[in-house]
Amino acid sequence: MSAGTNNPDMEPKQSIKHRFKAWWEGYELEEDKAPPKTLKEPPEREKVALDDGPPTVKGWSLARQRSVVTLFGEGMTRCVPDDVKSKLTKPLGINKKLSVAELGSGLGGFSRWVSHEYNAYVTGYEQDQILQDAAVEMTKMAGLNRKVNFFHADFDEFRPKERSADVVYASEALFPVKNKAGCFRAIHDMLKPSGQFMMSDYMLEGIAPDAAELKGWLDAEPQRPYLHDVQEMRKFLTGAGFEVSIAENITTEYKANVLRAFSDYAKRTSNGEKSGHLHEWILKEGELWMRRIKVMEAGHLKVFRIYARKPVEIT
Structure with missing residues (x-):
């Protein structure tokens, strides 16, 4: 094993994408450590999201x-x-x-x-x-x-x-x-x-x-x-x-782009993508956008x- 391998300063830093994902999902990311693969409890931001109450398009909850x-x-x-x-x-x-x-x-x-x-x-x-x-x-x-x-x-x-x-x-x-x-x-x-x-x-x-x-x-x-x-x-x-x-x-x-966005989401979920509790929020968002499309x-x-x-x- 080379000397450089054991030097913390030589370890590759986490990518911007990785760091952003860590922040969005609610855990801290140290410079030289990857996020834990499993968490016994939901990350703090996930807990906040779960406590946001019933789905609504009033305000901008997490x-x-x-x-x-x-x-x-x-x-x-x-x-x-x-x-x-x-x-x-x-x-x-x-x-x-x-x-x-x-x-x-x-x-x-x-x-x-x-x-x-x-x-x-x-x-x-x-x-x-x-x-x-x-x-x-x-x-x-x-x-x-x-x-x-x-x-x-x-x-x-x-x-x-x-x-x-x-x-x-x-x-x-x-x-x-x-x-x-x-x-x-x-x-x-x-x-x-x-x-x-x-x-x-x-x-x-x-x-x-x-x-x-x-x-x-x-x-x-x-x-x-x-x-x-x-x-x-x-x-x-x-x-x-x-x-x-x-x-x-x-x-x-404009209408075509909105409909495409929701169609793409439906396709992703049908292919196994999980959105968890966010699915209800997305449905509520869909009601807002479909009213716009209808008019x-x-x-x-x-x-x-x-x-x-x-x-x-x-x-």
Whole structure:
């Protein structure tokens, strides 16, 4: 046996994936030790999850966090597959020289993906303190906390630092914001001249926000949606000073991605994947998403992708 084999400093360190898995499942991972293969009692985070009470989409208990990650992927609280992430961000020309911000960063999965994909520094803003705290921990465990940071923000009273970003993006994050005009003005002000804003979100087209067809869905949402017609959203953006060049209806693609996520989960469980008590939480999450899909299929709710740019200042 070589001398190096007995030197603790020469032992391979645990991979980032291994360390993240340890944190998520609730046990401590020492630098030179692997996690125990068997545990007589459930890990502490598992105990917390089991004590989360009945499945609900109200708030972000640990069990709900783990259920959406099971459905939508690492760090994702909503259905934004990697190909959709690319469509939302690739046109923005993101690189390591640009300051990038995500609104509604959730558990931080999209922000970490952007940082990895484009070698970029990303700042995430999240309204829910529980999600923001979890995103910070996940990012630390992934070894990305030097490049990805998260801050708590109220988008109805959004006050980011002016001229602090070259690029801002948001995916289905602003529909609960009541003060859309004020939020868009804040985004405009946080962008540098020629800065870019890309968003996808729930919007209306040819139906009033208080239409009877929307009431059942509106009442069942965990957060009250404040919806507007897509043309009114354009007016909010132009009123804030943006030049809007794209407003694309992506509802069909969006529905397909959501249905695919749940189909993939069903296939995995049928092939033997165990989700334990999380299965009931995932079913509750499914009810939320299927209500959204139903109102989309009826033509009452749509998803649009909008691209806007802050004009160059003329002096």
